[in-house]
Amino acid sequence: QVQLQESGPGLVKPSQTLSLTCTVSGGSISSGDYYWSWIRQPPGKGLEWIGYIYYSGSTYYNPSLKSRVTISVDTSKNQFSLKLSSVTAADTAVYYCARVKAMAPFDYWGQGTLVTVSS
């Protein structure tokens, strides 16, 4: 059974960079079958896909966030990470990591971690 777990600071100051890591257990990121994604959900609002990474390092980002997002992978640790720069209060959200196959829905999700942007 695959499990994903997000970790990182719960509070980030405006204009700084949000950094989160997702640790995958029960399966290998390097298996090549899946893409590894980040999705966020502002409090009381809907879901927004941020981007994904393949184990090789190739990435694809939501165009609306592309200029501020970097997703990276560390196959040796079975982890992938999210960096979102120049954050504002609008970036306050629960951030989820999730697994997805090409042309398929998100089948496994982490529990989510709330990141608040505030001074």
Next chain:
Amino acid sequence: EIVLTQSPGTLSLSPGERATLSCRASQSVSSSYLAWYQQKPGQAPRLLIYGASSRATGIPDRFSGSGSGTDFTLTISRLEPEDFAVYYCQQYGSSRMYTFGQGTKLEIK
């Protein structure tokens, strides 16, 4: 970008009743690429339906999906107490973009 619009925003029903949730796309979605998720407070979304009509592993058969083109429906045949939650539709496969509807809240009447 394909925009998904869900209706109604809130649906108030009683246990045992039938629920019908709608998801309309701004342009045609291949029926292979439409999913439904259930989200309860404080939890991550759970995949219910993929490919517009296929149930995910472990999903009870009271949940069913239908539709094609721009109009899709999630039906819950007989509501159980644990079914009251927020439901999201999602399309996948359009220019490698994943988009979600804004959600329908299913609440107890």
